[in-house]
Every structure is written in structure tokens, then in C-alpha cells.
Amino acid sequence: MTATESPPAVVARATAPHRWRVARLWTVVLVFLGVAVARSVQVGIPLRDPHGAFLLRPVAITVAVFFGLVVLDGVRRTGQPRRPGRVLAAVRTRWTGRRLALAAAALLAYHVTYVSYHNLKSFNDLRAPRDSMLLRWDRSLFFGHSPAVLLHDLLGQHLAAWVLTGWYETFGTLVIIAFPATVVLARRTADAYAGIAALVWVWILGTATYYAIPSIGPFHAVPHQFTGLSHTLVQDTQHHYVAQRDHLLAHPHAADAWSQLGAFASLHVGVTAVILGIAWWNRLRRTTIVLAVFLLGTVVATVYLGWHFAVDDAAGLAIAALAWVLGPLTVGARRPPGEA
Numbered sequence: 001m002t003a004t005e006s007p008p009a010v011v012a013r014a015t016a017p018h019r020w021r022v023a024r025l026w027t028v029v030l031v032f033l034g035v036a037v038a039r040s041v042q043v044g045i046p047l048r049d050p051h052g053a054f055l056l057r058p059v060a061i062t063v064a065v066f067f068g069l070v071v072l073d074g075v076r077r078t079g080q081p082r083r084p085g086r087v088l089a090a091v092r093t094r095w096t097g098r099r100l101a102l103a104a105a106a107l108l109a110y111h112v113t114y115v116s117y118h119n120l121k122s123f124n125d126l127r128a129p130r131d132s133m134l135l136r137w138d139r140s141l142f143f144g145h146s147p148a149v150l151l152h153d154l155l156g157q158h159l160a161a162w163v164l165t166g167w168y169e170t171f172g173t174l175v176i177i178a179f180p181a182t183v184v185l186a187r188r189t190a191d192a193y194a195g196i197a198a199l200v201w202v203w204i205l206g207t208a209t210y211y212a213i214p215s216i217g218p219f220h221a222v223p224h225q226f227t228g229l230s231h232t233l234v235q236d237t238q239h240h241y242v243a244q245r246d247h248l249l250a251h252p253h254a255a256d257a258w259s260q261l262g263a264f265a266s267l268h269v270g271v272t273a274v275i276l277g278i279a280w281w282n283r284l285r286r287t288t289i290v291l292a293v294f295l296l297g298t299v300v301a302t303v304y305l306g307w308h309f310a311v312d313d314a315a316g317l318a319i320a321a322l323a324w325v326l327g328p329l330t331v332g333a334r335r336p337p338g339e340a
Contacts, residue, residue: 036116125259131221198327205319215263219306269316
């Protein structure tokens with residue numbers, strides 16, 4: 001600070017990069033929201049949040065998870081003895097009003113993206129699916145064989161079905177924890193925004209691939225390939241989603257018309273890969289290894305259970321890689337220094 005500069009001027013200069021990060025991230029998010037609004041007008045169906053499932057309830061859960069992680073972070077940063085007063089002091093030191101505002105802006109940007117994604121995904125189910133093309137691609141890649149059937153033959157259709165169902169269903173919990181953790185546990189605000197921006201981009205890019213190739217999934221295109229699997233909640237969910245889509249097609253303007261089907265690209269794979277990238281970005285080696293194993297299992301589960309074609313998973317990895325190019329560029333962040 002020079003002799004002529006006032007403290008407020010120094011603070012304003014220091015926080016300018018963060019203000020630009022917020023502005024850049026929100027510019028992307030608002031453009032995506034604008035696309036959702038335009039598509040809503042085009043199909044004559046308003047933007048929806050059925051039963052608060054994609055905005056209201058997730059926001060409430062995020063607030064709870066965020067503050068829980070903040071407390072755990074405060075405990076981690078407090079030396080012995082860890083008394084409540086000392087933990088509270090550590091939390092207050094790290095989580096200033098400005099830092100909380102930046103965190104709220106990042107998390108809200110994610111939620112606006114997420115609800116826009118779900119509405120665009122629902123509108124896309126009004127279009128004719130092209131699963132037959134994806135089936136041909138899979139068969140070409142696997143020399144005339146179905147990758148799902150190959151996995152059934154290799155792993156069996158009973159115990160593996162239960163294990164992979166549990167593996168697949170863990171994705172929701174992972175996402176619920178991972179994106180608030182991206183903000184709370186990051187050493188720098190720039191790192192938090194790089195991770196959130198990558199997550200925003202993977203949902204946007206995933207939506208673009210849905211529109212490029214509308215699809216439902218192998219369980220619907222070739223159902224006979226999955227009849228030998230032990231019955232788990234996966235089949236119930238698939239039947240429920242198909243019924244939702246049928247209702248949307250029959251009564252697109254009904255208040256409860258909604259659909260959640262889309263195979264190409266796999267966002268279970270894409271989002272998981274981005275979360276793995278967040279761990280890598282923050283140099284969390286053990287977490288990165290665990291997430292790499294989880295990603296591999298997710299790839300297997302999506303094909304084995306019939307949710308996705310193998311090419312969907314390849315596309316999911318591709319858009320995750322692109323999201324990690326666009327995310328840091330969007331917010332002007334560089335990977336923190338340290339060991340490679």
C-alpha cells in the first residue's frame with residue numbers, strides 16, 4: 001500500500017479478481033438459463049421444479065452440507081484442545097462475510113445451472129430418440145457384440161447386479177457432498193471457482209450432447225439383453241422414467257409432465273470425472289485414487305445395468321476433459337503450485 005492509498009482502495013484492488021470470477025461464471029450460467037427459457041417458450045412448457053426436486057430441496061441440502069463441512073473444516077484447523085470456542089474462532093477467521101458471499105455466489109450458480117439442465121433434458125424427450133445409431137456404434141466398437149452382454153457373461157447377472165446397482169446409486173450422494181466440498185475445502189477462492197466452473201460446464205456440455213443425439217438407453221432399445229439381471233431398484237427406476245416420458249409425450253402441457261431420460265453422453269461418468277479432476281486440481285492424491293476407482297466402476301455399472309451405451313461413457317469422459325479446459329479459463333484460475 002502506498003502512502004496515498006486508503007485501506008478501502010487496497011481491499012477493492014485485492015478483491016477485483018474475485019469479482020471478475022463471479023461475473024464470468026454467472027455470465028455463462030445466465031446464458032445457459034436464457035437457453036432454457038428460450039426452449040421453454042419454443043415448446044410452450046414453463047420451466048419447472050417438480051416437487052422442489054431440482055432447486056428448492058437441493059439448495060436446502062446444500063446449505064446443510066456446506067455448514068456441516070465448514071464446522072468440520074474448523075475442527076481440522078483447530079489445534080488441541082479442540083474446544084467449541086476455539087473451533088468457532090477458527091471458523092470466523094476463515095469464513096469472513098466476503099468469503100461467505102463468494103461461496104454463496106458459486107453454489108447458487110451451480111444450482112441455477114442444474115435446474116436449467118433438468119428442464120432442457122425434459123424438453124429434449126419430446127424429440128425422437130436415435131438409440132439405433134448408438135447401438136450400431138457400440139457393436140462396431142465391440143466387433144459385433146453388445147458390451148452389456150459381454151459384461152453379463154463376464155461378471156454374472158446376480159451378485160454383480162446388486163453390487164453395481166449400489167455403486168451406480170452412490171453417484172447422487174457423491175455429488176451432494178462434492179460440490180459444497182469444492183468450495184469449503186479449497187485452499188484458495190480461485191480453486192473453488194475453478195471446480196465449480198468445471199461442474200457448471202459439464203452439465204452444459206452434457207445438455208448439448210443430449211440435443212445432438214437424443215436417446216433413451218439400451219434398457220429401452222434392447223430390453224431383452226437385461227431380462228436376466230436380478231431385479232433391483234434400477235429396473236423400477238427405469239420403468240418409472242419411461243412412464244414419465246410416455247406421460248410427457250401424451251400430455252406435454254400437463255402440470256406434472258416431466259421426463260428424465262437421456263443417454264448420450266453419460267453424465268454419471270462425466271460429472272464423476274470432473275469431481276475426480278477437482279481432487280487432482282487440489283492435489284488430494286488419495287482422494288484422486290479413490291475417485292479414479294469409483295469412476296471405473298461407474299463406467300462398468302452404466303453399461304452393465306443398461307443405462308448407457310459404451311459410446312455414452314466415452315462421450316462423458318470427453319466432455320469432462322473439455323469442462324476442465326473451459327472451467328479454469330472461465331474464471332481465470334491456474335492450478336496451485338506444488339508437487340505434480
